[in-house]
Amino acid sequence: MRLDPDASGLRAALDDGPAAATILQRILDHLPILAAALPAADVELGRVDILTPTHRVLNGGTPSRLPDYPGVTLHELFRLQAWRTPDAPALVSDAVTVTYRELDHASSVLSRRLTNEVSPGDVVGVCSERSVELFVAIIAILKAGAAFVFLDPDVPAARLSQFVEVSRPRLVLVGPGSSGIPTTAPTTSLPSISGLLTAEPVAAPDVLVGPHSPAYVLFTSGSTGVPKAVLRSHRLHTSRVFLEQSIYGLGSEDRHLLKLPLSSRELFWPLATGGACVLVPPGAERDDQELLRIMRVHRVSVLSIVPSMLRVLAASTAFATLPALRHVFVGGETLHSDLESRVRSFGYEVHTTFTLTEADYVTHRSGPAPSSDGEVSNIGRPLDMRVYVCDDHGRRVPPGVTGEVWTGGPGLAEGYLHEPARTAERFVPNPFDDPQVPVLFRSGDLAQIRADGSFDYLGRRDLQVKIRGQRVEPTEVEHWIRSHPGVDNAAVVGYADLEQGAVLVAFVARTDDTTTERELREHLAEQVPGWMIPRHFTFVPRLPQMPNGKVDRVALRLPERERPGDLPPPTRPDDPRQTTLVGLWRRVLQLEQIGVDDDFFELGGDSLRLLLLRAAIQDELGVTIDAVHLLAATTVRAQAGLWGAAPAGSTHGVERARPSREDAARERDRRAALRRAHLDNDDERSLR
Structure with a gap:
């Protein structure tokens, strides 16, 4: 389009094309609004808000009224469920099952002990590998009125020291897998579940805690070299429980895979609705075959996962034949259409959520993504959050125009712990006159709104x-x-x-x-x-x-993948087995020069690509290799020896791959039929 001044004003010349009529209509829609604003406008023309009423509905006006959720805390939801189903399993692992009654009893005993050292609003650290005791401690801390901070024992000691320095815990509970916690705060050992269960019953502490009280601290990367600590309230997660339960109606028959200590969907949702949390052993969250075994044996029905790990799982034919899996929740990264289509083809429901550390469940999509040009990711639409897409001046932009996501509502965090200036910079007063949402978080994420009201995610405005x-x-x-x-x-x-x-x-x-x-x-x-x-x-x-x-x-351009210069020249393969493996390495690492004595990780490999390599070996050679053995054999020569010395069917390191692609196809058809039957007989279930 060209704009040329003449005696009567501006003359617009629009090139003829498939979008010409649409562009012209949009100009005509905005001109009356601009003309009406000009006489009263005391601002630059580029700052005038020219959104049409329809655009205002799409950008920040949907839903028109946000839900009003019950004012309860996370541990209150759990205690209500424990009263309803005391003998149902709450925490399940290969070694132990803990009922709701037992979990309520053990956490109350520990919470009573904690009140001797902490007060409501304090931060309590927990440093332990994933275990029943870890989750007992989390619930106990909440019952004591405190907020918990998970101090991951797997991170480097220097990073752990930063976590402690930033969060300033009043007390640190130390469990298995931890050593040498760098803190001046008092520390105490996590008691065993057996010891807590044999203790005399006690009532949970009577402390004053509300929905806006802090529940836990979550760390995220900081640009200055120091991680940021985001403070999340009880309301942030209880609202997510009520929202998702109103959509999916899960219950006591559901089993949720529990991989993370900080997850509403994996921990708090099942414990509020009578489901069971199936604990993943420490380290198994990075082992696709072990995850598949756990989901098969324990009949997991709900899986929350990032797309990168889902891609590894979906590469295995065993993923298509899981006996109970129904819901796959995906977030944290862009969900590419090829992966989504593949998982849906297995008969599983796929739900994608746009979630931030500072704001949970911003948008949601359950159905297939609408068609789009290029590699954009459709993240659905807001369900109970106010979401605006704004330009650099803080004005809402029309559909199809890129802007920054500003969001607020029940899923909003409280801010950055001990950092009022940073909180004020990112958590800003809502300029759009909405009393339901007085504060908005400026996310730094870029998006566009479609004409149907859904959002396309387009990346970051910064380097993150x-x-x-x-x-x-x-x-x-x-x-x-x-x-x-x-x-x-x-x-x-x-x-x-x-x-x-x-x-x-x-x-x-x-x-x-x-x-x-x-x-x-x-x-x-x-x-x-x-x-x-x-x-x-x-x-x-x-x-x-x-x-x-x-x-x-x-x-700065992405360099061509080259062999690191400090490595010796590559050694050629000696036999067909090594030659096949070198080819698989090339595919996974996207590197041409590979020798049989090169180390996988020195060539740029990582734990995720190691799992992709294992999936490629299974598809190409029809064998399954245990991750622990593959991790110990990080050269082509060593990997070729893994199954060269093992007899067929051996379970030591290598075994024949079990489900065939034909089995997977039959299972997909069976699951699709079951899904249709489930929809035909679906009953509405509320939060029990």
Whole structure:
């Protein structure tokens, strides 16, 4: 379109094309609003709000009235369910089953002990590997009126020290898998479940806690090298329980896979509705075959997972034949259409949610995504959150225009712990005159609204990326790379990756040529979790700069995958088995030069790609290799020996793959028929 001034004003010339009529109509729709605003406007023309009434409904006006949820706490919902179904299983593992009555009793005993040392509103740390005792402690802390912070024993000690420093716990409970907690706060050992169950019954503490009281602290990456601590309230999660239960009506027959200590869907939802939480043993969350075994044996019906791990599971034919799985909830990364279609073809329901650390369940989609051009991700529409898409001036934009997501409502966090200035910067007063939602979170995420009211996610306005569902600030990774004495400067860039959302690439200017990629990886491993270590390191003489002196990140391009320069020349395969494996390595690592004595991780592999390699081996060779054995055999030569010495059908390291693709196809047809029958006889169930 061209605009030319003439004696009567502006003359618009619109090129003829398939979208010409639509564009012209949109201009005509907005012109009267602009004309009416001009006489009274005391602002620049570019700041005038010209949304039509229809656009105002789509952008921030849906739903028109937000739900008013009951004002209860998370532990109150659990106690009500324990009263209804005391003998039903609440926590289930291969080794033990804990009923609702037992979980209520054990958590009340521990909460009474905690009240001798903590007060309502205090933060209590829990450092333990995943166990029944960990989840007893979480409920006990809530019953004591405190907020819990999970101190992951698997993260590096330096990172754990930051968690403690930022959250300032009054007390730290220490369980299995933890050692040397860096804190000046008092510490005490987690009591065993058997010891708590044999204690005399006691009433839960009578403490003053409400829906807006803090429930727990959740960490996310910070751009300054220090993680941010997000404070989440009881209301944030009880509202999610009521919302999802009103949609899906789950109950006592459902089994939820429990992989995370901080999850509304995996822990609090089932414990409020009579379901059972099936505990994943420590480390098994990274083992696709073990996850499939657990879901099969314990008849898991509800799975929450990030797309990168779902892709690994879906690569196995065993995933299509799970006997009880019905619901697959996906979030944390972009859900690509090929993966979604594949999982739906197995007869499973797929639900995707757009969730932030600071705001939960912002949008939701259950049905298939609408068709779109390019690799955009449709994240559905808001159900009980107010969601706006705004330009740089804070004005709402029309459908089809990219803007930043601002959101508020019952799923909004309380802010950043001990950081009022940062909270005020990101949690802002609602400028759109909605008394239901007085505060909005400026997310930094970019989106467009479709004409049907659904949202397309388009990435970030800053450098932040998500890797395996974890939010990462590349500038924080840069901070730790620069702390190495052999580094002069560094820039870290996130690039889209089909398998795990994004990958990090580090561009490093060294002080001299002696610093190696291996040294930098080892240095980072002492400071940050594995998902924050870049996949690739590229050494450059200097980082490109813009005229203002800042790093020109646009000039940093994803390097061609090359063999690390500090490795010896690749050794050729000796036999057909090794040759086949080298080909599979090339496919998974996207690297051509691979030798039989190269280490998988030194070539840029990671734990997720190791699982993808195992899936490729199963498809190509018809064998299944235990993850623990594959992890111990990180060269082609070692992997070729895994099944070369094992007899067919052996369960030591290697066994023949069980379900065939024909079995999977038959199971898909059976599940589709069952699903149709379930829909025909669906009864409405409420929160029990």
